[in-house]
Amino acid sequence: xxxHAEKIVLAVFGRDRPGIVARVSGLLARMNCNxxxxxxxxxxGRFAGMFVVRPLQPLALGDLQQRLAEDFHGQELVFWTSSxxxxxxxxxxxxxAPFVVTTIGPDQVGLxxxxxxxxxxxxVNINALRANxxxxxxxxxxxxxxxxVPESIDxxxxxxxxxxxxxxxxxxxxxxxRDVFEAIHRV
Amino acid sequence: xxxxxxxxxxxxxxxxxxxxxxxxxxxxxxxDLATHDGARFRDRLKARITGMAASLVEVCDEVGDIYGxxxxxxxxSVSPMAVVGAPFAPREMVQAAQSLDEAAREVNVDFIGxxxxxxxxxxxxxxLSLIEAVPEALMSTSRxxxxxxxxxxxxxxxxxxxxxxxxxxxxxxxxxxxxxxxACAKLGVFANLPQDVPFMAGAYHGVGEPNAxxxxxxxxxxxxxxxxxxxxxADAHLSLDEVSEIIKRTAFKVTRVGELIGREVARxxxxxxxxxxxxxxxxxxxxxxxxEIFQILGLSHIGVPGSTAALAxxxxxxxxxxxxASSSVGGxxxxxxxxxxxxxxxxxxxxxNLTLHKLEALTSVCSVGLDMVALPGDTSAETLAxxxxxxxxxxxxxxxxxxxxxxxVPGKKAGDRAxxxxxxxEATIIPVPGTGGSAGFVNMGxxxxxxLQSLGN
Numbered sequence: 001x002x003x004h005a006e007k008i009v010l011a012v013f014g015r016d017r018p019g020i021v022a023r024v025s026g027l028l029a030r031m032n033c034n035x036x037x038x039x040x041x042x043x044x045g046r047f048a049g050m051f052v053v054r055p056l057q058p059l060a061l062g063d064l065q066q067r068l069a070e071d072f073h074g075q076e077l078v079f080w081t082s083s084x085x086x087x088x089x090x091x092x093x094x095x096x097a098p099f100v101v102t103t104i105g106p107d108q109v110g111l112x113x114x115x116x117x118x119x120x121x122x123x124v125n126i127n128a129l130r131a132n133x134x135x136x137x138x139x140x141x142x143x144x145x146x147x148x149v150p151e152s153i154d155x156x157x158x159x160x161x162x163x164x165x166x167x168x169x170x171x172x173x174x175x176x177x178r179d180v181f182e183a184i185h186r187v
Numbered sequence: 188x189x190x191x192x193x194x195x196x197x198x199x200x201x202x203x204x205x206x207x208x209x210x211x212x213x214x215x216x217x218x219d220l221a222t223h224d225g226a227r228f229r230d231r232l233k234a235r236i237t238g239m240a241a242s243l244v245e246v247c248d249e250v251g252d253i254y255g256x257x258x259x260x261x262x263x264s265v266s267p268m269a270v271v272g273a274p275f276a277p278r279e280m281v282q283a284a285q286s287l288d289e290a291a292r293e294v295n296v297d298f299i300g301x302x303x304x305x306x307x308x309x310x311x312x313x314x315l316s317l318i319e320a321v322p323e324a325l326m327s328t329s330r331x332x333x334x335x336x337x338x339x340x341x342x343x344x345x346x347x348x349x350x351x352x353x354x355x356x357x358x359x360x361x362x363x364x365x366x367x368x369x370a371c372a373k374l375g376v377f378a379n380l381p382q383d384v385p386f387m388a389g390a391y392h393g394v395g396e397p398n399a400x401x402x403x404x405x406x407x408x409x410x411x412x413x414x415x416x417x418x419x420x421a422d423a424h425l426s427l428d429e430v431s432e433i434i435k436r437t438a439f440k441v442t443r444v445g446e447l448i449g450r451e452v453a454r455x456x457x458x459x460x461x462x463x464x465x466x467x468x469x470x471x472x473x474x475x476x477x478x479e480i481f482q483i484l485g486l487s488h489i490g491v492p493g494s495t496a497a498l499a500x501x502x503x504x505x506x507x508x509x510x511x512a513s514s515s516v517g518g519x520x521x522x523x524x525x526x527x528x529x530x531x532x533x534x535x536x537x538x539x540n541l542t543l544h545k546l547e548a549l550t551s552v553c554s555v556g557l558d559m560v561a562l563p564g565d566t567s568a569e570t571l572a573x574x575x576x577x578x579x580x581x582x583x584x585x586x587x588x589x590x591x592x593x594x595x596v597p598g599k600k601a602g603d604r605a606x607x608x609x610x611x612x613e614a615t616i617i618p619v620p621g622t623g624g625s626a627g628f629v630n631m632g633x634x635x636x637x638x639l640q641s642l643g644n
Contacts, residue, residue: 102194128188144194159252174198176255178189183443184200185193 004058005083007036009050010068014077016047024051027071031064032056052084096125096148098178101162105171107141115145115173118165122158124149146178201255205409205475206441208448209468210260211247212300212385214392214400214461215239217266225279228272229286236263236290236299239399243456244295250451256444258452259406259470260610263291264390265301273313277320284324284331291330298373300390302333305380307342308634310351321355325370326362332388338378338579340586344635346576352376353572353629357595360564364597367605371594372527372559376575378582378589383462384518388592389555400461402518403449405509407441408467409475411501415483430484431504438465438508446513464518465509466554467501469529471612477501477522478531489524489532489549490541498522499552519588521554527607527614528559537615543574544620551581556590561605561614564597566622571595573625576635584638 012024021040028035033053040049061081068079103115112131119126128146149155159175166173200206220231240263247258265271265287272283284302291299302324304314321333335352338344356376360368375388382393385402392400414437419425445463453460469477481489484497502522510516524546526532535541543560550556556578562571575591582589596605601618 100189100194102198104198130191142191142195144189144191146189155253172202174201174255176197177253179447180254180256180444181189181193181197183447184197184440 005055005061007052007054007084008033008059008061008064009052009082009084010064011080012047012049012051012077013080014047014075016042016045020047020077021049023072024049027067028053031059031067033059033064095151097151099147099149099175100178100181101145101147101173101175103143103166103169103171103173104140105166105169106139108169111141111169111171112143114165114169115143115162115171118158118161119145119147122150122153122161124153124158199413200410200440203474204413205406205470205472206256206444207406208251208256208258208403208445209406210262210385210404211243211258211449211452212262212264212390212402212404213240213243213456213458214264214383214390214396214402215266216392216396216398217271217301218394221271221273223274225275225282229283232283232286233290233293236265236287237293240290240294240296246452246455250448250455254444254448254451256448258448260297261295262385262387262390263294263296263299264385264392264402265299266392266394267303267305268301269304269311269313269317270394272317273311275313275316277316280317280320281323281327284320284328288328288331296330298330298332298387298390300332300334300387301392302331303335303391305336306348307336307339307345309345310348318351318355321374322358322362322370325359325373332373332375332390334375334377334380334389334391336377336380337575338583338635339637340379340583341637341641342634343637344378344576344579344583346572346629346635347632349376349575349579350568350572350629350632353568353575356571356593357568360595360597367561367596367599367607368564368594369607369611372592372607372611374592376579376591378579379587380590381518381588385462385464386466386468386519386523389519389590396461397459399458401449401453401456401458402461402464403445404464404466404468404518405441405445406468406470406475407437408469408477408480410441411437411467411505412474412476412480412483415480419483427500431500434501434504435508438505439512442509442512446515460515462515462517463509463513465505465516465520466518467505467522469523469525469532470610471528471530471533473530476529476531477524478529478535482531488535488538488540490535490545494545495548495552498524498549502553519554523555523558524549524553525555525558525592526560526617527605527612528610529612533612533614536617542620543617546617547577547581550578550589551585554588556582556592558590558592559607559611559614560593561599561616562593562595562619563600563616563622564595565600566595566619567626569626569629570619570622570624572629574619576629580635583635584640586640
């Protein structure tokens with residue numbers, strides 16, 4: 001008996017153009033799959049989209065993959081699917097506080113690796129990351145990390161480690177609670 | 188997700204525009220400590236302050252660190268000492284002042300306010316005692332501030348108190364003659380003084396306030412100036428109504444930061460949050476000046492014709508933005524023009540573009556008044572009293588706060604420089620036109636009655 005998924009995560013990658021989401025969602029509708037969540041981004045003309053779908057009738061991952069391959073044959077799109085088990089649908093989250101890390105300084109190899117190594121060491125998860133943020137000064141490279149800092153860690157040590165790493169990388173770093181950005185800019 | 192613009196604009200405000208929280212002030216009630224026994228009172232007072240404010244500085248620094256917004260000053264205000272210590276003789280008032288100062292030093296706050304008396308309608312025993320103690324109290328302390336409410340719209344102007352305080356200012360200046368009369372920089376005389384001011388020297392914990400409260404004073408002249416600079420660069424034909432809109436939006440942002448920090452500090456200290464004071468408060472740093480805003484608005488200096496109109500626009504726009512940003516607005520809430528504390532304003536005085544008369548005119552449309560104004564040392568008590576009376580009259584008639592923080596600098600004359608140090612800055616001594624011509628009027632004494640404006644019921 002095929003392994004029927006409760007929910008499926010579908011990721012789509014490829015050269016960006018009009019109609020990708022329309023065609024993917026159209027196929028999902030024809031297969032009686034409800035889209036429960038979706039997110040997409042475009043970088044350098046490349047599209048990446050993720051959909052969480054719930055089949056309304058039994059559907060095996062393999063069937064979905066096959067239909068996608070048939071429908072998008074020759075379209076230069078890559079698909080990835082994964083089933084979401086009930087128990088893993090909502091991982092037990094530790095209490096965290098939302099912070100924003102920014103670095104400003106000269107671009108260099110190992111910049112992201114250097115900063116994120118510290119984040120990883122303290123169990124700090126990144127939930128949004130932007131590089132190549134445009135500013136007036138072209139020599140300055142700005143990166144913005146939106147992160148969740150676990151409340152259980154020693155924030156003073158985390159801050160020190162982060163600032164020390166930024167100094168070694170010749171970056172001006174700031175670590176601020178996210179609320180301040182919303183308070184200042186949003187009504 | 189935050190937008191890049193939101194993140195970058197916030198960083199810019201912090202790094203290059205002096206965005207900070209100027210003061211977090213913990214108000215502490217002392218009324219339940221009242222006793223005729225001076226020694227016992229002082230013990231209780233120190234225990235109360237050092238107990239309640241034990242972690243104030245640490246919490247402010249921690250919260251400032253989390254949000255990346257520094258809290259520049261941490262302060263305490265207490266119930267008006269003339270009321271709490273009503274039974275005390277002047278000697279005991281001096282001792283109480285020193286205990287306040289010691290407590291402030293122990294918890295490492297920058298200033299403690301509340302060596303204060305409310306005398307708009309008359310001078311009670313405690314008031315007289317406290318006023319007599321002021322010169323020694325301010326001379327022998329470093330963090331203590333004194334404030335006096337001598338006039339309200341409801342009561343009029345107590346001219347006896349005005350003259351008595353003018354004499355007290357002279358005595359306080361003489362007591363600190365070696366420091367250019369520094370004691371006077373910590374002594375404010377007010378009309379319509381609010382009960383919840385977080386700024387010094389006017390801060391005291393009012394009789395209508397709870398046991399403890401956190402009030403916040405925001406900053407922001409640097410942020411306003413940069414916002415206007417950017418707008419003028421982008422549009423050479425910027426009109427004044429567009430200027431008002433920019434200031435309003437900027438004041439909104441600055442106020443939101445103040446309230447965010449204040450509420451978090453209050454939560455951590457487990458005391459209620461009081462108010463955000465919307466005043467634009469300068470410091471003696473380049474780029475953090477109210478005076479510089481006038482130059483962005485096309486005036487060569489603060490003080491030249493057009494300055495009163497410009498300040499009216501600025502002050503109004505700050506209030507509109509701030510009032511929208513917070514439902515808990517209080518204190519002075521207006522722009523400050525403290526001469527020695529603002530490099531640009533001090534320079535306008537030094538070059539003669541800003542005169543005492545123009546300062547008085549400006550105070551009719553802004554927050555505080557003749558603030559940190561250095562006067563010739565030989566200015567008589569009667570002339571000081573007359574200057575204060577004029578300032579009080581503006582407040583009483585216009586239903587607003589006005590104040591005088593005047594420093595008659597001993598041994599110095601108009602054009603000399605006076606140095607007060609730190610945030611208090613330095614200033615050129617301003618000439619007093621018509622000095623010595625007011626004695627007959629102020630010596631008549633009594634009270635200028637409450638104006639018709641008081642009959643609002």
